[in-house]
Amino acid sequence: MNVCCLLDNSQVAFGVDLDLLKTSTPFPKAIETCLKGMVYSIEDIFFQFNPKNRPFIKEVREACRLLRTTGAQWIHERKTAMENGDDVPKDILTQIIKSAGQEDSMTKEDEEFMLDNFVTFFIAGQETTANQLAFCIMELQNKTFTINLIKYGSAFQDCCSLTYTFIHLFTSLQVLKETLRIYPTAPGTSRELPEDMVISGIHIPGGCICIFSSYATGRMEKFFKDPLTFDPDRFHPDAPKPYYCYYPFSLGPRSCLGQNFAQMEAKVVMAKLLQRFDFTLVPGQTFDILDTGTLRPKSGVVCTVSHRNDKK
Numbered sequence: 001m002n003v004c005c006l007l008d009n010s011q012v013a014f015g016v017d018l019d020l021l022k023t024s025t026p027f028p029k030a031i032e033t034c035l036k037g038m039v040y041s042i043e044d045i046f047f048q049f050n051p052k053n054r055p056f057i058k059e060v061r062e063a064c065r066l067l068r069t070t071g072a073q074w075i076h077e078r079k080t081a082m083e084n085g086d087d088v089p090k091d092i093l094t095q096i097i098k099s100a101g102q103e104d105s106m107t108k109e110d111e112e113f114m115l116d117n118f119v120t121f122f123i124a125g126q127e128t129t130a131n132q133l134a135f136c137i138m139e140l141q142n143k144t145f146t147i148n149l150i151k152y153g154s155a156f157q158d159c160c161s162l163t164y165t166f167i168h169l170f171t172s173l174q175v176l177k178e179t180l181r182i183y184p185t186a187p188g189t190s191r192e193l194p195e196d197m198v199i200s201g202i203h204i205p206g207g208c209i210c211i212f213s214s215y216a217t218g219r220m221e222k223f224f225k226d227p228l229t230f231d232p233d234r235f236h237p238d239a240p241k242p243y244y245c246y247y248p249f250s251l252g253p254r255s256c257l258g259q260n261f262a263q264m265e266a267k268v269v270m271a272k273l274l275q276r277f278d279f280t281l282v283p284g285q286t287f288d289i290l291d292t293g294t295l296r297p298k299s300g301v302v303c304t305v306s307h308r309n310d311k312k
Contacts, residue, residue: 035293
């Protein structure tokens with residue numbers, strides 16, 4: 001899934017073909033290393049000062065350097081093409097460059113801004129979507145969900161065909177939304193309070209950082225009946241909307257910049273996979289979760305894959 005989403009992300013968002021079907025790439029490992037480094041530094045503010053952590057810190061710095069060097073190269077190539085009047089795709093990379101301003105007025109901060117945005121989209125657009133699809137396949141193939149597999153699987157299979165309808169749109173989105181309810185790949189978010197607030201009788205002073213767990217709220221009986229049951233009908237268009245207890249992309253003006261791209265990517269990739277392949281979970285597949293900055297299946301999704309003979 002990581003390679004699939006990385007290939008899709010690099011082509012659609014940045015107009016670069018990494019040719020991952022024929023060559024290997026260090027990017028998935030670099031992305032995973034950066035995320036681990038972020039988590040460790042948040043959990044332990046003294047992590048970088050511990051001598052035994054120096055080898056890993058070196059790995060993190062090298063991974064960050066790889067991603068930022070790659071970003072600088074791709075940005076330079078795209079800027080050169082734009083300056084030469086060449087036709088360039090109207091993708092995320094082009095918008096990143098345009099948002100930074102004109103070349104003659106661009107400052108060092110503008111250049112860093114472009115690189116920061118590149119790394120954000122490059123990491124978030126690959127890692128989180130790949131994990132979401134892994135969890136989605138795991139649940140679609142779960143024996144307790146087999147009765148609904150035809151209903152929801154067919155919606156994905158028709159997603160990219162001429163028979164695609166709004167019914168299939170809502171059905172496939174229901175599956176993806178329910179996947180993120182139980183397995184939010186970004187398990188939480190944070191906000192800094194601008195002023196004092198009283199919440200449930202508790203006084204919280206302004207300036208405090210509040211941590212919100214979408215993983216916890218998505219699994220609470222208070223908000224969702226039988227919360228551990230995978231039921232995409234919770235997100236049927238006619239169902240009550242779960243306001244403020246479901247926020248896999250955060251909420252408000254600081255919500256995820258790439259959420260629309262991520263959901264479209266997830267829907268299309270899942271549709272293509274189910275059109276071409278049959279997945280069957282191997283016996284003993286665990287549903288344990290590992291938190292490495294994003295949530296992922298701890299043991300991966302172990303399944304047998306067979307090609308559909310009637311699909312090209």
